[in-house]
Amino acid sequence: xxxxxxxxxxxxxxxxxxxxxxxxxxxxxxxxxxxxxxxxxxxxxxxxxxxxxxxxxxxxxxxxxxxxxxxxxxxxxxxxxxxxxxxxxxxxxxxxxxxxxxxxxxxxxxxxxxxxxxxxxxxxxxxxxxxxxxxxxxxxxxxxxxxxxxxxxxxxxxxxxxxxxxxxxxxxxxxxxxxxxxxxxxxxxxxxxxxxxxxxxxxxxxxxxxxxxxxxxxxxxxxxxxxxxxxxxxxxxxxxxxxxxxxxxxxxxxxxxxxxxxxxxxxxxxxxxxxxxxxxxxxxxxxxxxxxxxxxxxxxxxxxxxxxxxxxxxxxxxxxxxxxxxxxxxxxxxxxxxxxxxxxxxxxxxxxxxxxxxxxxxxxxxxxxxxxxxxxxxxxxxxxxxxxxxxxxxx
Numbered sequence: 084x085x086x087x088x089x090x091x092x093x094x095x096x097x098x099x100x101x102x103x104x105x106x107x108x109x110x111x112x113x114x115x116x117x118x119x120x121x122x123x124x125x126x127x128x129x130x131x132x133x134x135x136x137x138x139x140x141x142x143x144x145x146x147x148x149x150x151x152x153x154x155x156x157x158x159x160x161x162x163x164x165x166x167x168x169x170x171x172x173x174x175x176x177x178x179x180x181x182x183x184x185x186x187x188x189x190x191x192x193x194x195x196x197x198x199x200x201x202x203x204x205x206x207x208x209x210x211x212x213x214x215x216x217x218x219x220x221x222x223x224x225x226x227x228x229x230x231x232x233x234x235x236x237x238x239x240x241x242x243x244x245x246x247x248x249x250x251x252x253x254x255x256x257x258x259x260x261x262x263x264x265x266x267x268x269x270x271x272x273x274x275x276x277x278x279x280x281x282x283x284x285x286x287x288x289x290x291x292x293x294x295x296x297x298x299x300x301x302x303x304x305x306x307x308x309x310x311x312x313x314x315x316x317x318x319x320x321x322x323x324x325x326x327x328x329x330x331x332x333x334x335x336x337x338x339x340x341x342x343x344x345x346x347x348x349x350x351x352x353x354x355x356x357x358x359x360x361x362x363x364x365x366x367x368x369x370x371x372x373x374x375x376x377x378x379x380x381x382x383x384x385x386x387x388x389x390x391x392x393x394x395x396x397x398x399x400x401x402x403x404x405x406x407x408x409x410x411x412x413x414x415x416x417x418x419x420x421x422x423x424x425x426x427x428x429x430x431x432x433x434x435x436x437x438x439x440x441x442x443x444x445x446x447x448x449x450x451x452x453x454x455x456x457x458x459x460x461x462x463x464x465x466x467x468x469x470x471x472x473x474x475x476x477x478x
Contacts (some may be wrong), residue, residue: 171233302399
């Protein structure tokens, strides 16, 4: 008897999880739509929708009057069935204190509020700063008091999920052991962490030019650092310790240097690009600003573009040789500023390194790609949690 009751409870939970999954993925659906998608009977679908509605996860958003007979109710995931918070840690280098950017959205993916503020992590504990930004977003979005269901962090470093430590990060305090667990404890929720360039690739996959790509490599050319994200059919390659893609540390043979080598960061990182631009007479407060000045003076910039293209292509040649990606996306502040001019210079230089033809493109995302990617990744995690919670309720 108990086994039969348990089986019925499990089946009910699986049906509810399946229906919610279709509503989250597809959007507005009628009972008939859900019946066709799930192969469940009309009474079962009606009961599933009743239970999901009572749980606050589903709501009626309209009526379909385009069919014979009584109008059919149209169901959708309830926007306030859950909220996701995304926080991006930005390394601004030595010129200014770092910043925290954040966004909060509902279960449908609509952004309710965004905020950005400087964060002096020398004087302020990172866990305190993140919690304060989440509280601010909570208030600005007009959400009722309560714990957030999920927070997704974008960090300028490599996150090792085995140890919970962020490596290769220059922002003070963010490499402290136990920090991520401390943030989760302070917020009272689950916290996801990923490299900011990886999350920029998530945004490129969900919102950008890589939506239909079998796989792609995203090369981040920023005002400060370099980064690489590797998307393999929609799955990111993170490595054993989260360090895959730290291309700025790629060593290059340089006999004339003191150690016999330089790192790619020394050639194509933001400070190196700014210095190169100034050597060619293009000024700017940042690397991106100096590159924009070169774009505005095409007649005088040929040598600059050729040199910059060569430098970037040195790193890309290694990526191409190992991964052979179907698409290479140039992203980051410098890539945005250089646009098609930079793409063409890199493509011409890469052709000299590699005999294969490679598709290069500049990202079409002109917003904060790391924050958007954190939002999208967090939303997927939140939805997965809700479905898992329904299934677990049958245990």
